[in-house]
Amino acid sequence: MALRAVLRLISLRVKWELFFRLDALFGFVGGLVQVMAGVLLFEAIYGRTQAIAGWTRGEALALVGTLSILLELERALLRGLQRLPELVEEGLLEHFLTRPVPTPLLLAFHRVNLRALWRLPLGIGVLAYALSLLPGIPGWRFVPFTLSLVLSLAVYGLMVFCLVCLSFWLIRMQNFFWLVYDLAEFARYPAGVYRGAIRFLLTTVLPLVLLANFPVLLLTGRGGASLLLHQALVLAGFATLGMLLWRRGLRRYQGAGG
């Protein structure tokens, strides 16, 4: 039932997005610029050095590609979550609460963005190029890589969800969800550059380093099943926190708006 509703929402959104093809094309070019910025940063560095904290050029570019894929998937599938603050502020959350589908799921998927999916090949292209610089990667490693990427997407989505749930306590927080996107800056760089307490923080409480680094470490054979277990534990933690915030928030919600 819930899955059918989600698929229907996606199909309606696809039709709506196709109406604005030219706009989608420009959105694609915008994505290209962002990915190229990440590539050029590493090209500028690797033009003068061999490795960054033990990461080679190929591995760093794989990181750029993987993060781009992850962010585009989040942008494509889960951006509906951003509407929660507005719905709470305006008192319009009932539109979602009264439907026979789990509300957080409905919120997440009600604004599927086709333009972001168009940008998915950009990240895939960078990843493919990076892999051409890393010979000898066996095909089976794409299984843990994909699994890790899915876990990362779920963790990232739940981080955004936890943040937007704060809108039950704050009046206006349009800029607050940018916090989590700004924090994603920490995911752009090889895990090796973070040390000590910062590294611990960025892999547990603010698990930004695991988002793109863990899938790449699994793909390049520098990590094992413990990384997947780590991601699953972090996911469970954020799912519990998200559920708690949602329930407490709903108790506080009055539907009056303003």
Added chain:
Amino acid sequence: MRLRPYLRALQVQTQVTLRYRGNVFAFLSYVLIPPLAVFFLWRAVLGGERALGGYDLSTMVTYYIVTQYFVANTAFSAWTDIGEEIRDGRLTLWLLRPASHYGLYFARNIGGWIPYWIAGLLGAAAVAGILHRYFLLPQEPWRIPMAVGFWLLGVVLAFTWGYILNLLSFWTERSTGIVLMADAAAVFLAGGFVPLDILPLKEIWLLLPFRFAGWFPTQIYLGRVGFAELPRELGLLLGWLLTFLVLQKLIWRLGLRRYQGAGG
């Protein structure tokens, strides 16, 4: 030209922004987080007295803190409402007002940004405090007002560019994608991601006007541009600004001929 309506628009927009002060402070993350994150990368690359393109670790850290303040506080996409109002016919209400549409939106834009500029200073100061071992102050005090002056002209330039892109809504169904694409490109071309002078093909990036909204004022701050070069650069900046203003007038007139105000 009567300035009063524009000053009033500026004042009202500042008040509107200040209604939600928490929202303004949340924006600090944009000034605070990227320089902190990138610090770890550059520490790994430039640690141990190494340098890249004339940037040692301190210069690089300072570059990111100052540039991030400038770039984060520049509205490269102007105001997306402009394009949406053209599309749905609400522009008609603006046409009835005895003031320039560009002028009013510019005033509103500046008014809306002033609280962010002030709050952003706190953010930049905080990150400079956290990374105080690496943050550099200019050796010649005149460099700070000069950098800010160039940046403010860069803000006008960036707004005019974004305004022109929004006007493309006279011809397209929706200009959001164009504006956001240009926004991402302008942040990159302003040096918001990487210092432009260490990039491959730097001659191309440095030819474009967007560097005046981030990279160039930061170069003044860092002492990497001499005083003798400033008149020439100011001339270039004003030349670009004049070109954009003429283009804006032209597109506005052509667009109005096409505008029907029906919306939809």
